[in-house]
Amino acid sequence: GENVEQHPSTLSVQEGDSAVIKCTYSDSASNYFPWYKQELGKRPQLIIDIRSNVGEKKDQRIAVTLNKTAKHFSLHITETQPEDSAVYFCAAVQGYIPTFGRGTSLIVHP
């Protein structure tokens, strides 16, 4: 089955810095790669996603890149703000079933 590795597990940055979270996947049949943000005590919510026919997607301060050949994808957050502090999960999806990474706890210091 699919295996998703996510790094780092914890990321601490100063407000205004950029943050990058990286994920690798094992199954070349995976074709959809969403990223979820989970604030403390809340449900995971989709923040951005990318499909396998696209290399990069941007939405304001967040962007995702996908390298299908290397089987890795990354989340980039620019100009980080304290409200970006949360746990971020990547996932690789084949058909219905997503496989999630273990999460990255992002801490943005004011």
Added chain:
Amino acid sequence: NAGVTQTPKFQVLKTGQSMTLQCAQDMNHEYMSWYRQDPGMGLRLIHYSVGAGITDQGEVPNGYNVSRSTTEDFPLRLLSAAPSQTSVYFCASSPPTGGNGNTIYFGEGSWLTVV
């Protein structure tokens, strides 16, 4: 649309007790699933369903049962609760994919403690 609704939000069980976590969605989604979330372990799939009458096991199915008698409902049953089942449980649903992945919508979560 209410989205994905799960109940209860908090529950304390004694070892050996059984209970059912309820999950309902009003978006006519084919795919529904249950995850448990433990510190440092991410979201682990317990059971899933790709339509009414169809269920299958995920990564950590032991100790849990599911059924899918309607498109809307997907209850999770703990047969004989154990302290190892203390966790946060999320129900999720997704629209038809047409062979491609699609957005997963999560319920608000159920915090379960087994003592």
